[in-house]
Amino acid sequence: MFKKNFLVRQIKAIGQNAALLGDTDDLESFLFETPRQALVAISANLRRVVDSRCFYCGGHVHEADVDHFVPFSLYPRDLIHNFVFAHTTCNRSKSDTLAALMHVENWRAYIDRHDDDLRKIALTVGRPADLTGSLAARVGGTATR
Ligand SMILES: [Zn+2]
Numbered sequence: 566m567f568k569k570n571f572l573v574r575q576i577k578a579i580g581q582n583a584a585l586l587g588d589t590d591d592l593e594s595f596l597f598e599t600p601r602q603a604l605v606a607i608s609a610n611l612r613r614v615v616d617s618r619c620f621y622c623g624g625h626v627h628e629a630d631v632d633h634f635v636p637f638s639l640y641p642r643d644l645i646h647n648f649v650f651a652h653t654t655c656n657r658s659k660s661d662t663l664a665a666l667m668h669v670e671n672w673r674a675y676i677d678r679h680d681d682d683l684r685k686i687a688l689t690v691g692r693p694a695d696l697t698g699s700l701a702a703r704v705g706g707t708a709t710r
Pocket residue numbers: 619620621622623624651652655
């Protein structure tokens with residue numbers, strides 16, 4: 566989080582950027598969030614990888630959300646390993662809270678099982694794949710791979 570804020574401040578502090586940026590407050594979003602079009606592509610690819618099954622409840626998903634497993638508010642980087650395919654309702658019920666321990670264990674198994682597929686999706690949609698960074702984002706966790 567500190568690095569992101571530092572980078573945004575540095576970009577805004579460069580005098581030549583002021584004319585380009587104006588009074589915009591969405592520089593962070595522009596720099597760090599995945600465009601809607603990419604999320605749609607990620608969702609379609611994740612649906613195929615997980616056979617339309619919800620990450621949280623395992624049920625068949627018709628209307629899906631692509632969820633940040635570690636909430637974006639806590640770890641604002643859109644790493645492909647941090648996205649999971651889920652029911653809209655399961656995603657909403659989790660909201661911005663940290664997933665239960667059971668889900669953390671399931672997430673680790675999920676990224677181990679689908680690492681190759683997730684990296685291919687990242688290449689397809691032009692988003693970063695950083696397994697080590699994703700694992701390190703777990704609160705209280707450390708990267709072990
Ligand atoms: Zn579900």
